[in-house]
Amino acid sequence: MFDSLYIWLIFNVFLAVLLFFDFAILSRKEKVIEFRQAGLLTVFWKSIAALVGLWIFLYGNTELGIEYTTAFLSELALSIDNLFVFIIIFNYFSVPDSLKMRALTFGIVGALIARAIFIAVGVAIISKFGWVMIILGIFLIFTAYKLAFKKNKDPDPKNNILVKIFSKFMKVSDKYQGYKFFIRSNSKKIIATPFFLTVLVLASTDIVFAVDSIPTVFGITDNAFIVWSSNAMAVLGLRPLFFLIANMVNLFRFLQFGLATILFFIGSKMIFEHLHHGHIVGPQSDVFISMGIIIGILLFSILASILLPNKNKL
Numbered sequence: 001m002f003d004s005l006y007i008w009l010i011f012n013v014f015l016a017v018l019l020f021f022d023f024a025i026l027s028r029k030e031k032v033i034e035f036r037q038a039g040l041l042t043v044f045w046k047s048i049a050a051l052v053g054l055w056i057f058l059y060g061n062t063e064l065g066i067e068y069t070t071a072f073l074s075e076l077a078l079s080i081d082n083l084f085v086f087i088i089i090f091n092y093f094s095v096p097d098s099l100k101m102r103a104l105t106f107g108i109v110g111a112l113i114a115r116a117i118f119i120a121v122g123v124a125i126i127s128k129f130g131w132v133m134i135i136l137g138i139f140l141i142f143t144a145y146k147l148a149f150k151k152n153k154d155p156d157p158k159n160n161i162l163v164k165i166f167s168k169f170m171k172v173s174d175k176y177q178g179y180k181f182f183i184r185s186n187s188k189k190i191i192a193t194p195f196f197l198t199v200l201v202l203a204s205t206d207i208v209f210a211v212d213s214i215p216t217v218f219g220i221t222d223n224a225f226i227v228w229s230s231n232a233m234a235v236l237g238l239r240p241l242f243f244l245i246a247n248m249v250n251l252f253r254f255l256q257f258g259l260a261t262i263l264f265f266i267g268s269k270m271i272f273e274h275l276h277h278g279h280i281v282g283p284q285s286d287v288f289i290s291m292g293i294i295i296g297i298l299l300f301s302i303l304a305s306i307l308l309p310n311k312n313k314l
Helices: 005-026 035-059 062-092 097-128 132-149 161-169 194-218 224-236 238-245 255-275 283-307
Strands: 182-184 190-192
Touching: 005 097, 005 224, 035 062, 035 224, 035 238, 062 097, 062 194, 062 224, 062 238, 062 255, 062 283, 097 194, 097 224, 097 238, 132 194, 132 255, 161 194, 194 224, 194 255, 224 238, 255 283
Parallel strands: none
Antiparallel strands: 182 190
């Protein structure tokens, strides 16, 4: 049903319209996003994602709708964790608040491109080599272990390999010129701006994030359209969500442990289902159970964060 080229064309045209609306209207001007506006925009983008889910429910079936919802929530949870890295990147490059909106817009485009490539490659490999699901499952379990038990050092953008390579070939200005990527120096030479380096680091970070997130969604569904649509909808609403999270850090104290539990659950599920060649309790009930478990873990981690805030950050 969702293998039709017609359906893919409709969704991707719809996605292109949303991106144009986002890029040309919402982030056209240099402006600071206030908390209230970020909240309204977050509701707007999540409503769009919900409408896509409703369309899949009505045009497809309940199982596909549940798979989309579960994949969307999982990707959204992973994206929230990734946004903390964006905060570090912006602080390192001292990005003005008025430019963060446009920088995140470029980051979204990079994230969509990276995910499209990984999904296309993933579908091609999994369709020919089913045992790859076991490897992906093991990878997710290992990622869960690192997320839960290893202290992750804050990434240092100056150690980013793309920044190192680029800096060898082109001089970088120490001042921002709006959201221009390149400017001319006093000697008429073309030099890069800090804004370009910021976008470069965001793009390379998106690639790393895609390596974690795409296997997670493949552990929920093997339908390529559901994988792509859930990823695209989760990524589209990241910009306003970033400005909300910057003011609500304490709500996500235990998010890493919640994400680790979700990754362990999905990784184990991928391995178990492949070894047993199918679902144990039937395809319909299985997606309901998976969604219930993932939603429960997310709610528990947020509730625990609210009840047990990190006093050092208050």
